[in-house]
Amino acid sequence: MKRLSTDRLWAIAVLTPSVILLAVFVYGFIFRTAYTSLTDWGNDPAQAFSLTPIIRFIGLQNYHDLFTSNLNVRFRQDLVSTLFFTVFFIVGCLGLGLSMALLLDRNPKAEGLWRTIFLFPMSLSFIVTGTIWRWMLQPQGGLNQLFHLNPASNGWLTSRDSVWSFDWNKLPLITATIVGLVLLWVAWLAFRDGQRTRTWVALGCAALLLLWALVIGPNVKLLPAPELHGFNIAFIGIIIAAIWQMSGYTMALYLAGLRGIPEELREASRVDGANEWNTYRHVIFPLLAPITLSAMIILGHISLKIFDLVFAMTGPDNGPTDVPALLMYITSFRQNALAVGAAIGTVLLLLVAVIIIPYLFSQFKTQEGHA
Amino acid sequence: MTTTPLSPVSAPSTHKSPRFSVARGLMYLGLTVATLFFLLPIYLLVVTAFKTPDAINLATTWQLPKFLNWASFSDAWAKVGGNMGNSLFLAVTATAISAMLGSLNGYALSKWRFRGANTLFAFMLFGMFIPYQSVLIPLFQFIKSLGLYGSIWGLILAHVVYGIPITTLIFRNFYADVPDALVEAATIDGAGFWSIYSKVIFPISIPGFVVVIIWQFTQVWNEFLFAATLTSSGSQPVTYALSQLAGGQAVSWNLPMAGAILAAIPTLLVYIVLGRYFVRGLLAGSVKG
Numbered sequence: 001m002k003r004l005s006t007d008r009l010w011a012i013a014v015l016t017p018s019v020i021l022l023a024v025f026v027y028g029f030i031f032r033t034a035y036t037s038l039t040d041w042g043n044d045p046a047q048a049f050s051l052t053p054i055i056r057f058i059g060l061q062n063y064h065d066l067f068t069s070n071l072n073v074r075f076r077q078d079l080v081s082t083l084f085f086t087v088f089f090i091v092g093c094l095g096l097g098l099s100m101a102l103l104l105d106r107n108p109k110a111e112g113l114w115r116t117i118f119l120f121p122m123s124l125s126f127i128v129t130g131t132i133w134r135w136m137l138q139p140q141g142g143l144n145q146l147f148h149l150n151p152a153s154n155g156w157l158t159s160r161d162s163v164w165s166f167d168w169n170k171l172p173l174i175t176a177t178i179v180g181l182v183l184l185w186v187a188w189l190a191f192r193d194g195q196r197t198r199t200w201v202a203l204g205c206a207a208l209l210l211l212w213a214l215v216i217g218p219n220v221k222l223l224p225a226p227e228l229h230g231f232n233i234a235f236i237g238i239i240i241a242a243i244w245q246m247s248g249y250t251m252a253l254y255l256a257g258l259r260g261i262p263e264e265l266r267e268a269s270r271v272d273g274a275n276e277w278n279t280y281r282h283v284i285f286p287l288l289a290p291i292t293l294s295a296m297i298i299l300g301h302i303s304l305k306i307f308d309l310v311f312a313m314t315g316p317d318n319g320p321t322d323v324p325a326l327l328m329y330i331t332s333f334r335q336n337a338l339a340v341g342a343a344i345g346t347v348l349l350l351l352v353a354v355i356i357i358p359y360l361f362s363q364f365k366t367q368e369g370h371a
Numbered sequence: 372m373t374t375t376p377l378s379p380v381s382a383p384s385t386h387k388s389p390r391f392s393v394a395r396g397l398m399y400l401g402l403t404v405a406t407l408f409f410l411l412p413i414y415l416l417v418v419t420a421f422k423t424p425d426a427i428n429l430a431t432t433w434q435l436p437k438f439l440n441w442a443s444f445s446d447a448w449a450k451v452g453g454n455m456g457n458s459l460f461l462a463v464t465a466t467a468i469s470a471m472l473g474s475l476n477g478y479a480l481s482k483w484r485f486r487g488a489n490t491l492f493a494f495m496l497f498g499m500f501i502p503y504q505s506v507l508i509p510l511f512q513f514i515k516s517l518g519l520y521g522s523i524w525g526l527i528l529a530h531v532v533y534g535i536p537i538t539t540l541i542f543r544n545f546y547a548d549v550p551d552a553l554v555e556a557a558t559i560d561g562a563g564f565w566s567i568y569s570k571v572i573f574p575i576s577i578p579g580f581v582v583v584i585i586w587q588f589t590q591v592w593n594e595f596l597f598a599a600t601l602t603s604s605g606s607q608p609v610t611y612a613l614s615q616l617a618g619g620q621a622v623s624w625n626l627p628m629a630g631a632i633l634a635a636i637p638t639l640l641v642y643i644v645l646g647r648y649f650v651r652g653l654l655a656g657s658v659k660g
Contacts, residue, residue, distance in 0.1 A: 010564035011483035014475045018535045019491065025532045026498040029506035029513075036508060096405070103401050106394075114402050116646060117409050123642035123649065124635050125593030127610040131617040131631045132412050135419065135624050142415045145432045244409065252650055253657060294657050305502040308595035312614055328504040333511075333600060342508055349505035356500040364493050 030349065037062055037343035048336035062343040068222045075344065076168055078324045080229040082351075084164075085239060085323065086303040092243040093299050094292060097250025104251070105258045115255075119248035126245065130312025133241035137313075156237035157314050157321065165230030173217035180209035232320040238313050242306065250295050257291040258284070297359045301352050324348050416628050420444070424623035443629035447616070451630050453605075454612035458592055459637070461523055461608055465530040466587040472531070473538025473583055478572050480539065481546040482554050483564065492543065499536035503596050514601055521603035529601060530591045537590075538583050541655045545579035546572065578648070585645055586652035589638045609634045 040062075041055045042048035066072045100118050104111055121129060136142040137156035144151050166174070183206035190198035261284060269279040307325035314321040316330055324344055332341025419427060420443050422436040476495075480488055503510075510529060511520070519525030549572070557567045598611045613634045617627035642649050 007564040011479035014479045021532045029509040032509035123638045128631045128635045345504040348502045
């Protein structure tokens, strides 16, 4: 027994350096960034990197400015862009990945070769992918040539048009409505499962939010004038390149999932008289649902962080294809506005944390379950 | 689970359709279309890299070059060769250190479970998902205050630290499949933490090391944000050099294409030779204990 405990102490001792390093480099640095974002460091760029910069604490002013000041239109457009990017990127990767996995699951000849082809872009750097696709999508370049498109009307990466614009001023209203509707749905699910408390709590919150959206929401204005933001057409090319790089990953996930479905289940469904489509619909797809969720979370966090691909395809200074991750880099290391950069970094972290923390929780809950 | 198959089937994969059918034809059609999407950019990449600048024009974009012009590669090598050296040193060093760290961490976490080990692990794992923009400014200051800004060692430090979560994860999952009985037997024989690691665990760790080494090498080689922030000219890795090469406006496309091929070759080789393990690392990245 004595021996066991010394060994366990060794285990803790071995882990200690890593834990300290991560405590400093992850949690300590996040804390530093969050603190920096509450100061005015670099708001006067000239003295940002002077030996003794005067740094004052200004509270949430930087965040307030990012979301409401006229100078920070670019940040708000970037937030909208990154959401659109995420949605199309995830849908594209899931759709293509699932299709390829279903095809490969039917045991074609030379399966390994197809798999190799679909997965190889994963091994490339986003910078390499970006360089290749930048050439593919030049006005005079590969794609337009291949499909005989008119370069004048198909400026893939250079377009300045945007679609699905909405007024930034309506953001609080839209957010409250969407969250309210989601809560209503949660309440319905809880009701169906017979969980009374959850039903009432969710219903109450939903009612409050929707009431707010109806009564106060329309009068909340972040800005004195309307400000339109939408999905920039120039992103389509970058999304295609991102799907090219990452859909092999979803394929690998789905294929692993499909291979894990026992043959008996498919057989049983066939015995029950289900045709091919019904087998997929009622047996196979439900079993793939957890994989879809995992893939959405992994792809979602990659997409919120996307930086190098955009850098390589349209450069850091192309307004229409800017994303928050890129803006943070430019703001901090080109304009030396370190506090504002830190604020953007913190917003980015919050966006990622919202999807990652519940994911980590769920992973470990199931794990302790059968550990 | 005792369903009797309707028809006698010989192969274990029973959902195989008949050999020649419309469905199978459509399957191959689908696969071919997908393959075109994945390979056309590569075709254009290779074809362009082998052309002379004046042969790259509108009409002939997709045509094969008249002759193989290797000059693009020597020109590109002159611009990014030094950075390839930096990348190689960076990736090999950072990978070796993080593989060792990950192996010890994974061993400690999976074979000597103590109270709170899972919580500690989740706390470590979060570092894998954070956007590095949220730590970039303090990281930059820290590396600078150590006097490592502009040197490859600062970059190595960053990659080793932020690589800890994934390498620990992969090894922890790998060691979880090693029977605990093995460790118990060794303890009964009087072996302790370190002798079990060196005599029992380490010798059977090769597949785990292969997965981790491939994964880390690829990640470090391909990384860009730290490269752009923590290094200065002379110590920049190849991704940064390539972005500069391709970023210019008036550049002729054979040069960045040749540069892209050079920068891609090491990770591509790793993938082609050891693809099986690459996929394993990939799947481990989606957590799943």
